[in-house]
Amino acid sequence: MRSLGPVLVVLAVITVLWYAAAVWLNSAWVYDQAVRAEAEPPSFGQLVPLTINQERPVLPTPHQVVSELVGSTFGMSITSKKSLVYHGWITVSATLLGFVMGTLLGIMLAVGIIHNRAMDLSVMPWAIASQTIPILAIAPMIIVVMNSMGVQGLVPKAIISAFLSFFPVLVGMVKGLRSPDHMQLDLLATYGATKSQTLWKLRLPASMPYLFTSLKVGIAASLVGAIVGELPTGAVKGLGARLLSGSYYGQTVQIWAALFAAALVAAGLVAIVSWVERGTLKRMGMAR
Amino acid sequence: MIWFLAGLAIWAGAWALNVRLSHSRLMGSRAGRLLVPAIFGLTLLVVWEFVVRGLQVPGVILPPPSAIGARFASELPTLWADFQQTFVKGALRGYAFGCSAAFLTAIAIDRSPFLQRGLLPVGNFVAALPIVGIAPILVMWFGFDWQSKAAVVVVMVFFPVLVNTVAGLKASETMQRDLMATYSASYLQTLLKLRLPAALPFVFNGFKIATTLALIGAIVAEFFGSPIVGMGFRITAEVGRLGLDMVWAEIAVAALAGSAFYGAVSLIERRMTFWHPSQRR
Missing domain, CATH: 1.10.3720.10 (MetI-like)
Known part of the structure; x- marks a missing residue:
């Protein structure tokens, strides 16, 4: 909690800078209006109220974003097409499905890799190489192709999310499953434990701290995947669609509100994973 | 169908080769350690080509690597x-x-x-x-x-x-x-x-x-x-x-x-x- 004060100061400074930037960036429109009305250019005192409450500002001010965010979260019924809860839920459900798929894939590949030398040598370099490819760039193609095969909605977005989240889990789990040291492995060997017993009783429990660290990275990545996956479907539903339709119609306040909603969702998802992590590690006696 | 089966056969053959290679003494050298992933990647491409041809997947869904290369x-x-x-x-x-x-x-x-x-x-x-x-x-x-x-x-x-x-x-x-x-x-x-x-x-x-x-x-x-x-x-x-x-x-x-x-x-x-x-x- 020692850092609470500094964090608040930094946030306050950011807010002040934001207001200053909003006044500066939005002033062009006000001056333009004044020229058109052939009126005197407004003084600074008149300028400020004219810039911080514009309908379509270049940069919306924090209070505009917050009021839009609150209004479209709590002010509407959650089935309304304008409700951020509705769009947020669409994105979150794709994120979660993709996250589960990616995590399972990552764990299974990791188990394969530690048990099979050929798999280790051949899959690992390609898994690493696959991450230097901008996978998000393939997103529109996956959507369109799956659409032409008749698969729509949740699954294509979830596949993109899974693709983004499997890698952190794979790397973390390979490290985690290899983390038991030789003494422990030897002990199980003297007990005559089979490979699967070693896996279930030693390797998997030992890998839990690594798993949760990767899960936190993975869930943030899946949210990005789900949002980007919504872009090429033509702005129908989801937080990504809110971003896209906002950018089509110049609704900057809507874009910023969707962005903040995405940020809050990301923070919430990571917080949930950390909460599960703390509980699990405590019960397993591994809490640090 | 023949293409498809050939693809599967190539997959199995290359995998067996990789398993043998990864346990052989070649792994001590740098080239040997590059060989296994290279074989794996190549097999993926070949199997992709064969499966796409074998199942006659339309080009608008998944084009074969040869078509991509030509393009x-x-x-x-x-x-x-x-x-x-x-x-x-x-x-x-x-x-x-x-x-x-x-x-x-x-x-x-x-x-x-x-x-x-x-x-x-x-x-x-x-x-x-x-x-x-x-x-x-x-x-x-x-x-x-x-x-x-x-x-x-x-x-x-x-x-x-x-x-x-x-x-x-x-x-x-x-x-x-x-x-x-x-x-x-x-x-x-x-x-x-x-x-x-x-x-x-x-x-x-x-x-x-x-x-x-x-x-x-x-x-x-x-x-x-x-x-x-x-x-x-x-x-x-x-x-x-x-x-x-x-x-x-x-x-x-x-x-x-x-x-x-x-x-x-x-x-x-x-x-x-x-x-x-x-x-x-």
């Missing part, structure tokens, strides 16, 4: 123009600017523990956010050309590099800093001769993460508006025309560019941090 060769000038627009103009400039800005900011806030305690949690938070979301805003501000793409890249690479550099500047040990103090080294001398070199492995970790982010940022920003050239533009346009072989050719370019970029940064890292345990062999 790649015939459309080289277009691909090169797209590459220049997206990678050289957008991603590279944004990467250079964002990384140096983050590096300098890290050095600046390093002197103030207050700023560190305030900025780092915020930076860590922002680094986990879906930053690609600001792409539409920046496209609105900076226009459709490469400037807006570079701006997205700057924002995307800034926080990972900042967080890593700040962590790296703490990496020198107290003993080492004390030694510098007994030499009565100034702040600048300590920074240049001890702390920056000690920070380099962390800094390069940030730089390497940023290479992928830079390419993703530049391509995704083009989905929100671009001139009629660029990798992101080409992908969306060709998906609309169902020219899937061109899309895959573009993806191949992105993959090559991404891997080469990552490789180049790793190579510089190896030259500059040769003393670090992870670089020894």
Whole structure:
């Protein structure tokens, strides 16, 4: 909690800078209006109220974003097409499905890799190489192709999310499953434990701290995947669609509100994973 | 059906070969360790080709690698123009600017523990956010050309590099800093001769993460508006025309560019941090 004060100061400074930037960036429109009305250019005192409450500002001010965010979260019924809860839920459900798929894939590949030398040598370099490819760039193609095969909605977005989240889990789990040291492995060997017993009783429990660290990275990545996956479907539903339709119609306040909603969702998802992590590690006696 | 079965047979054969190779004595050599993933990658391509032909998958769903290769060769000038627009103009400039800005900011806030305690949690938070979301805003501000793409890249690479550099500047040990103090080294001398070199492995970790982010940022920003050239533009346009072989050719370019970029940064890292345990062999 020692850092609470500094964090608040930094946030306050950011807010002040934001207001200053909003006044500066939005002033062009006000001056333009004044020229058109052939009126005197407004003084600074008149300028400020004219810039911080514009309908379509270049940069919306924090209070505009917050009021839009609150209004479209709590002010509407959650089935309304304008409700951020509705769009947020669409994105979150794709994120979660993709996250589960990616995590399972990552764990299974990791188990394969530690048990099979050929798999280790051949899959690992390609898994690493696959991450230097901008996978998000393939997103529109996956959507369109799956659409032409008749698969729509949740699954294509979830596949993109899974693709983004499997890698952190794979790397973390390979490290985690290899983390038991030789003494422990030897002990199980003297007990005559089979490979699967070693896996279930030693390797998997030992890998839990690594798993949760990767899960936190993975869930943030899946949210990005789900949002980007919504872009090429033509702005129908989801937080990504809110971003896209906002950018089509110049609704900057809507874009910023969707962005903040995405940020809050990301923070919430990571917080949930950390909460599960703390509980699990405590019960397993591994809490640090 | 014959193609399909042949594909399966090739898969099984190559896998058996890999299993034998990975247990053979070849693995002691560098070439041997490169051989196994190379065989695996090649098998993937061959099996892809055979399965697509065997099951007669239409080209608009998944084109075979040979068609993609042919398209790649015939459309080289277009691909090169797209590459220049997206990678050289957008991603590279944004990467250079964002990384140096983050590096300098890290050095600046390093002197103030207050700023560190305030900025780092915020930076860590922002680094986990879906930053690609600001792409539409920046496209609105900076226009459709490469400037807006570079701006997205700057924002995307800034926080990972900042967080890593700040962590790296703490990496020198107290003993080492004390030694510098007994030499009565100034702040600048300590920074240049001890702390920056000690920070380099962390800094390069940030730089390497940023290479992928830079390419993703530049391509995704083009989905929100671009001139009629660029990798992101080409992908969306060709998906609309169902020219899937061109899309895959573009993806191949992105993959090559991404891997080469990552490789180049790793190579510089190896030259500059040769003393670090992870670089020894």
